[in-house]
Amino acid sequence: MDIFISSAFGYSQKKKEKEMKISAAVVAAAFSLAFSFILVNFTGQCDAALQQGFYKGKCNSQDVEAIVASVVKRRFNDKPRVAAGLIRLFFHDCFVNGCDASILLDGDSSEKTAPPNLSVSGYDVIDEAKGLLEEACAGVVSCADIIAIAARDAVQLSGGGRYEVQTGRRDGSVSLASNVDLPSPRFSVSQSADAFAKKGIGLTDMVLLLGGHTIGFTNCSLFRDRLYNFDNTGKPDPTMDPLLVMKLRLICPRNSPADRTPVSLDQNLASTFIVDNSFYKQIRLGRGILQIDQALALDPLTNNTVASLANGNDFLARFGQAMVKLGAVDVLTDSQGEIRESCHLKNKPRSTLLFG
Ligand code: HEM
Known part of the structure; x- marks a missing residue:
């Protein structure tokens, strides 16, 4: 009986110890998960900062900024008005939902359709640059960065001097005319x-x-x-x-x-x-x-x-x-957003490719 009790006790003691070990392991795992979450978020914040030359070494040894510059320069030489359009496009993108190329998304009620955006130009320049960049390195360069680089080039070509542009933005997926809250020209x-x-x-x-x-x-x-x-x-x-x-x-x-x-x-x-x-x-x-x-x-x-x-x-x-x-207003970086395949459309969900 004693033996039974002791062995029964010994059994339940072991079970308890095992349970305690398991719960300790669960707690440790939870802590480590939480810690790594914090770490990822923290380093994410560090990585999240935009930087000069973000695409160096990321586009099959091609110079991303030079590719955009070649398109803007050719278009500008053809029609200098292109520059003003590109600078305004950059402002209208950044001021609504941040610099996430949401202004480029097509749709019946997307940002482009809002009255202040009806006279925005330069979309075709961005499309041309994106086409060349997708050929050079598919899925690497965001449409939001192309807008920022093109605006910088437009300033430079118009005699405004060159400033170093920061890159590393990613593209957003929300574009609604109802979000377009640009200031009015009649504002005080x-x-x-x-x-x-x-x-x-x-x-x-x-x-x-x-x-x-x-x-x-x-x-x-x-x-x-x-x-x-x-x-x-x-x-x-x-x-x-x-x-x-x-x-x-x-x-x-x-x-x-x-x-x-x-x-x-x-x-x-x-x-x-x-x-x-x-x-x-x-x-x-x-x-x-x-x-x-x-x-x-x-x-x-x-x-x-x-x-x-x-x-x-x-x-x-x-x-x-x-x-x-x-160019740093409300940007998406790191693992946020996506790199659009076409600047006009958000990417198709990948889950259908994996599980469909
Ligand atoms: C309070 C802020 C602003 C207001 C109310 C405003 C308003 C306007 C308006 C009404 C036009 C003429 C649009 C048309 O005729 O269809 C215009 C053009 C323009 N805006 Fe602004 N704007 C503002 C800020 C900015 C900023 C911050 C930039 C760039 C950094 C910018 C760049 C331009 C350029 C380059 C044009 C000429 C576009 C072209 O000729 O194609 N604007 N703006």
């Missing part, structure tokens, strides 16, 4: 500052980035009110140079459908295609076309920055740095 400086602050971009960088309006065009529909009926006063915007009002009234009659006539955002017409600080000089003279551009020169929040950019010689270097900051 503080409304615009709020919109930029939501993206982690401060006031000075906002002023620098609006310097993107040093090249490119708009059309009458976006500023006609400033010529005829500003703020429902029945009069032109008093902050616009009266000579410019007269000139623009000829291009933009009060009731004319001729809204497609391009009007330079930088009214130093010798510099319409050149990235330089003349935009700031023009807005200081009351020659801003968009209401927000003119407001930058007048609002006490931004007028000093505008004056220093107009009078100094550091705009190009600072604009490049601001573009790098814009």
